[in-house]
Amino acid sequence: MKKTIIVLTMLLMMLPINGSVFAQSDDLNFIMQKAKSSVEKILSRSHETKPFAADVESAQNYLKKAEAELKTNTNWRGKVNEAAIPTVKHYANMAEVMCQVVQSRLEKVNQEQENSRLEKLIPETEAKIKIFEAKNKEIKLLKDELAKPRGAMKSISGELSALKLEKINMTKEVSSLKTENANLTGQVAALNGVVDSLRNDVVDKTKKIEDLKALQGQKGDDIAKTRNKLNKINSIWQDVSKINVLSKLNTTGMTLIIPRNDLIKTPAMKMASGSETIIGKLAELMKKYPDMKAQIKVYGFGKPDKTENTKATENMAGILKTALVKAGGAAANISASGAGTTAPLYSKSAVEDNRRVEITFSDIISQ
DSSP states (O other), rough: HHHHHHHHHHHHHHHHSSSSOOOOOOOOTHHHHHHHHHHHHHHHHHHGGGGGGGHHHHHHHHHHHHHHHHHTTTTTTTBBBGGGGGHHHHHHHHHHHHHHHHHHHHHHHHHHHHHHHHHHHHHHHHHHHHHHHHHHHHHHHTTTTSSSSSHHHHHHHHHHHHHHHHHHHHHHHHOOOOHHHHHHHHHHHHHHHHHHHHHHHHHHHHHHHHHHHHHHHHHHHHHHHHHHHHHHEEEEEEEEHTTTEEEEOOEEEEEEEEEGTEEEEETTTOOOTHHHHHHHHHHHHHHSSSSSSEEEEOOOOSSSOTTTOOOOOHHHHHHHHHHHHHTTGGGGGGEEEEEEOSSSSSSTOOOOHHHHEEEEEEEEEEO
């Protein structure tokens, strides 16, 4: 019953490490769909985006990376590995950022074309003004002909008024065009600033994704090392189970609890009959795992008796160490001590239960 409880404890200890934890980001599908829509919108304007083909291709590549990462990290139940969500989001966001860069450049080109058109209109308007000014001169000359019939003068006066009104309107139009030109120049400068900011954002996010990849690689190495350690513990546990003695795991390693009478007889201080089998299995275990350390500790039953005191149990521990070394265990990896009547596991009435030998194997997980 005790061995079953210990094995179940081991399985529960291993479960959190070997289990897979799934987490699904609520906005992942929205981000992916948004990135796809942005790329499709840019592709639909292929006749305008030819000068920016490299940026368009970059946006497509980021979208493909996001889709590939999502597909690779989606299991058969449709759940996405939580560790992959930041990478998928990053690639999708990068695809949208590159689309915004292309869109900004297109707007910049359109603004520059409109600015050029308006600048061409200014000389034309100024030429018209010069024409009006020439006509004003003609009007001045006409004033000298005031002696002409009244009807002709009215006609000239009406023409003069119309020309003045047209001149006023043209002057307003020129002023408006100059103001619009100044506004467009400011917008172009602002767009240039946005493009520079987006480029810096691309560089920063690219560095972040590289750092994330490096971190994921390190985590993969740590998981592999942990699995190797667990496999070694499991292997040692299976070998210990073959010895058919009570065993338990603790923070420093693994402890075997053996009835003392199975190993040594007192007061003769000699190895018990049949102890060779247990000692042989312990020696084989130490040879199989040469880095493992063994600490032998002999306990009495709690009564202040010379055959159970610290000195007597130390002598017993020394005899067991000698036997273990003789059977093939490395002496440098074996320590022995006696606990005397201290640390009973049971009440003093349980004499034979308290007479025990504990062998603790350490340096298991650290190797």
